[in-house]
Amino acid sequence: MNNPDRLYIEKNTRKIIKRIEDENLLNIKNATNKEIFIWAMSLGYKAPLKLESRDGWFLDKNLNISDKAIFYVCYSASHNDVNDFADKSKIYTYAEECANRGFRIINDYFESGSIETLDRRLLLELNDLYDKLEI
Amino acid sequence: MRIHKIKFINYRQYKNDEITFLKTTDNDLYILLASNGVGKTNFLNGLNWCLYESEPHLGAKNKTLPMVNLTILDECSVGDKIEVLVEIQLKTKTKTIWLSRKATFRKTETNTPFQLSNDFQIQIQDTTDNKGTSTFTNDGANQELNRILPEGIREFFFFDGERLNNYFIDENGVRIESSIKEISKIKHLNKMINRLNKLLVEYQRKLGRQSPNIEQARKNLEEISVLKLHTEEELENCKQQIHISKSKIEESKEFLRGQDNIEEQEIRRSSFKENLLTIQQKIGLKTKELQDHIRNYFTLVSFYPFFKKLLAEIESKSASGKLPPPISKETLELIISVKKCEICDSSLDVSQINKIIKKLKLYDLSSGSSRILVEIKGSLENFILKTEKHKEISGKILRELDELEKDDDKIKSLISKIDIELSKYSDDNKEKIKNAHNQRMNNEKLLVINIERKGRLKGSLNNFEKQYLKLECELDFEIKKDKTSTLLKQKLRFIKTAHKVANTVSNEIMTEIREKIRDETEKIFFDFIWKKDTYKHLQLSENYEIGLTHKNDLECLGSLSAAERALLALAFTLALHNISGFDAPLVVDTPVARISGRNRTNFAETLAETSKQKQLILFFTHAEYSDDIKICFEHILSSFTKLSLNQSEQNIIMENNNE
Numbered sequence: 001m002n003n004p005d006r007l008y009i010e011k012n013t014r015k016i017i018k019r020i021e022d023e024n025l026l027n028i029k030n031a032t033n034k035e036i037f038i039w040a041m042s043l044g045y046k047a048p049l050k051l052e053s054r055d056g057w058f059l060d061k062n063l064n065i066s067d068k069a070i071f072y073v074c075y076s077a078s079h080n081d082v083n084d085f086a087d088k089s090k091i092y093t094y095a096e097e098c099a100n101r102g103f104r105i106i107n108d109y110f111e112s113g114s115i116e117t118l119d120r121r122l123l124l125e126l127n128d129l130y131d132k133l134e135i
Numbered sequence: 136m137r138i139h140k141i142k143f144i145n146y147r148q149y150k151n152d153e154i155t156f157l158k159t160t161d162n163d164l165y166i167l168l169a170s171n172g173v174g175k176t177n178f179l180n181g182l183n184w185c186l187y188e189s190e191p192h193l194g195a196k197n198k199t200l201p202m203v204n205l206t207i208l209d210e211c212s213v214g215d216k217i218e219v220l221v222e223i224q225l226k227t228k229t230k231t232i233w234l235s236r237k238a239t240f241r242k243t244e245t246n247t248p249f250q251l252s253n254d255f256q257i258q259i260q261d262t263t264d265n266k267g268t269s270t271f272t273n274d275g276a277n278q279e280l281n282r283i284l285p286e287g288i289r290e291f292f293f294f295d296g297e298r299l300n301n302y303f304i305d306e307n308g309v310r311i312e313s314s315i316k317e318i319s320k321i322k323h324l325n326k327m328i329n330r331l332n333k334l335l336v337e338y339q340r341k342l343g344r345q346s347p348n349i350e351q352a353r354k355n356l357e358e359i360s361v362l363k364l365h366t367e368e369e370l371e372n373c374k375q376q377i378h379i380s381k382s383k384i385e386e387s388k389e390f391l392r393g394q395d396n397i398e399e400q401e402i403r404r405s406s407f408k409e410n411l412l413t414i415q416q417k418i419g420l421k422t423k424e425l426q427d428h429i430r431n432y433f434t435l436v437s438f439y440p441f442f443k444k445l446l447a448e449i450e451s452k453s454a455s456g457k458l459p460p461p462i463s464k465e466t467l468e469l470i471i472s473v474k475k476c477e478i479c480d481s482s483l484d485v486s487q488i489n490k491i492i493k494k495l496k497l498y499d500l501s502s503g504s505s506r507i508l509v510e511i512k513g514s515l516e517n518f519i520l521k522t523e524k525h526k527e528i529s530g531k532i533l534r535e536l537d538e539l540e541k542d543d544d545k546i547k548s549l550i551s552k553i554d555i556e557l558s559k560y561s562d563d564n565k566e567k568i569k570n571a572h573n574q575r576m577n578n579e580k581l582l583v584i585n586i587e588r589k590g591r592l593k594g595s596l597n598n599f600e601k602q603y604l605k606l607e608c609e610l611d612f613e614i615k616k617d618k619t620s621t622l623l624k625q626k627l628r629f630i631k632t633a634h635k636v637a638n639t640v641s642n643e644i645m646t647e648i649r650e651k652i653r654d655e656t657e658k659i660f661f662d663f664i665w666k667k668d669t670y671k672h673l674q675l676s677e678n679y680e681i682g683l684t685h686k687n688d689l690e691c692l693g694s695l696s697a698a699e700r701a702l703l704a705l706a707f708t709l710a711l712h713n714i715s716g717f718d719a720p721l722v723v724d725t726p727v728a729r730i731s732g733r734n735r736t737n738f739a740e741t742l743a744e745t746s747k748q749k750q751l752i753l754f755f756t757h758a759e760y761s762d763d764i765k766i767c768f769e770h771i772l773s774s775f776t777k778l779s780l781n782q783s784e785q786n787i788i789m790e791n792n793n794e
Binding site: 022028038042070072073082083084123 | 430434437448510515517
């Protein structure tokens with residue numbers, strides 16, 4: 001069992017992240033690498049995408065227990081075996097694949113419409129998601 | 136150091152005049168009072184001419200007139216020589232210093248003076264240990280002057296009240312940076328850095344001729360260097376534009392304030408503008424809060440069903456005892472095999488062993504996973520509670536944002552109403568008021584455009600700088616790879632190291648002086664400011680831009696009153712004197728010209744306080760030397776001198792009048 005000490009993104013993803021930073025989408029300039037990664041992960045968890053290249057993005061020592069909980073939840077969304085939780089490598093690889101898809105989705109947001117209104121569109125999307133929950 | 140005496144001979148209105156500044160009270164404070172056009176500003180020009188051979192405060196009228204006194208010019212015959220002299224006597228605790236400039240002119244047939252010579256002399260008499268008198272002339276005297284009152288920071292000795300007001304509006308960072316450079320004495324170091332830079336490029340070119348790879352990397356670096364330089368220039372230009380707009384806005388504002396009948400509207404407009412700025416800052420913060428909320432809640436809302444699912448699974452495993460204790464499966468297996476408790480070392484009987492075997496069969500998880508499940512249980516519960524509050528929290532932020540935007544619209548509409556009223560204004564001054572108003576509106580728009588442009592250019596410059604560093608590494612790599620030209624490479628390495636060291640030293644010196652000046656300016660400003668507990672912190676950024684934080688954490692330099700701006704400039708000046716060690720006097724022309732109301736006396740009291748430690752020579756017009764100002768100064772003055780013109784209006788009459 002590998003014991004990875006960092007989380008990776010694809011090399012090309014840096015271009016997408018730079019664009020998000022340049023536009024300061026969702027105040028991303030003030031977000032840490034870890035926070036950006038988790039956000040992308042939640043956008044892309046339904047269709048994980050394997051990384052074609054690997055570029056270190058942040059060290060796992062920066063993850064606190066709540067962040068790790070999100071990682072396990074993300075994994076459990078499509079896997080039934082909680083025994084895998086002990087395999088850090090499996091959990092991180094899956095998280096990286098979800099985030100990888102998430103970054104592509106963010107890139108599509110940019111391509112699909114006016115950046116000025118993107119924050120508000122994301123809020124509407126968030127509200128739609130929320131309304132569908134059984135709360 | 137203080138000015139003891141100034142002597143003028145044939146210099147403009149000053150035909151043969153001498154003024155002595157004798158300290159007769161605890162305050163080293165002197166006032167010269169004169170109407171406009173009499174010669175206050177030429178007094179300041181005379182000092183500048185004597186020291187630096189220039190007259191920076193000449194008005195349009197004086198620019199066309201000769202420096203030679205007009206009466207003496209009339210009295211002379213064609214071909215006669217006329218001498219113009221200004222002499223300043225300075226005194227320190229141990230030295231008396233005479234600085235004099237003498238220019239000789241000949242009267243020509245067109246009745247204009249033609250300059251024949253110009254000599255500058257400094258005499259220093261050192262009273263310690265009878266060291267005698269040293270005399271320096273021309274170049275030697277200039278070198279000596281640079282030690283006593285360097286030209287680069289002369290504006291910190293001889294002020295103009297107008298500039299005091301605009302000090303931190305005009306070229307804020309540029310001015311501060313150049314003065315810090317001057318007092319840091321790093322000019323020579325910077326010359327060396329420039330020379331090393333040239334050598335660096337020269338040697339890189341030489342190496343480029345030896346290898347095509349190096350040449351390509353060098354060209355790439357050169358290209359990005361050109362782009363970087365171009366962006367730096369554009370940024371500089373943009374800063375200039377911002378400075379011009381700020382000055383024009385200030386100029387229009389001052390003009391409009393001066394119009395009695397619209398003063399009230401002007402004050403209201405200024406106050407609305409300040410409110411608008413505060414609201415817009417709050418909108419900015421609230422928008423960021425909303426953006427952070429959307430980003431964080433996207434994760435929470437997306438994973439909400441899985442938080443619940445996983446939490447339910449943990450709870451069910453826990454209830455059915457399927458979660459092992461925090462002892463590993465392996466440890467339990469070892470206990471069974473050795474029949475001994477690994478913790479207390481006591482032997483276990485068969486029934487106890489069977490119990491453990493039975494339990495072990497129940498556990499369907501590894502201990503690592505079970506520990507994780509136990510650990511994340513609390514986080515999952517929190518996430519569920521937090522997610523359920525999404526609408527409540529986002530609703531609150533949106534409502535607050537909406538309120539702020541309504542306030543923003545309301546204030547904008549109030550400003551717009553005043554703008555419409557001002558643009559319709561009709562009286563004798565109508566055209567001027569309209570122009571001033573339009574000038575302000577246009578420059579306010581330009582200012583916004585250029586501030587945004589400045590941000591974009593800074594971003595581009597930042598990118599170019601990163602690319603430059605990357606390409607520089609690539610060039611270094613190619614040079615390192617090259618096996619030829621060992622000697623050239625050694626020389627280049629040496630130049631590069633020297634360049635790096637010189638740059639580091641220069642930056643360290645500048646940073647140290649900048650921090651000292653910041654601390655000192657803050658200390659003086661907070662000591663003097665009459666609005667105690669209003670301001671929290673003074674910044675002097677790495678770009679040498681001064682900033683002031685209000686106690687509510689908002690930046691407030693732009694909303695300071697004229698008096699507070701002048702006080703800040705005075706505090707900066709005094710800090711510069713203290714840090715640089717130039718214990719020079721301050722000569723200020725029309726110090727309260729742009730200040731009105733109660734703040735005039737506030738600032739006058741600050742000047743009075745300053746004069747306990749430093750010589751202050753202040754020039755006033757009769758209107759400016761009003762009763763409230765007089766009350767501040769009259770009991771503490773060391774001397775009071777009235778300047779007026781004689782009948783021919785060509786010569787000054789000085790009247791020492793300690794009223």
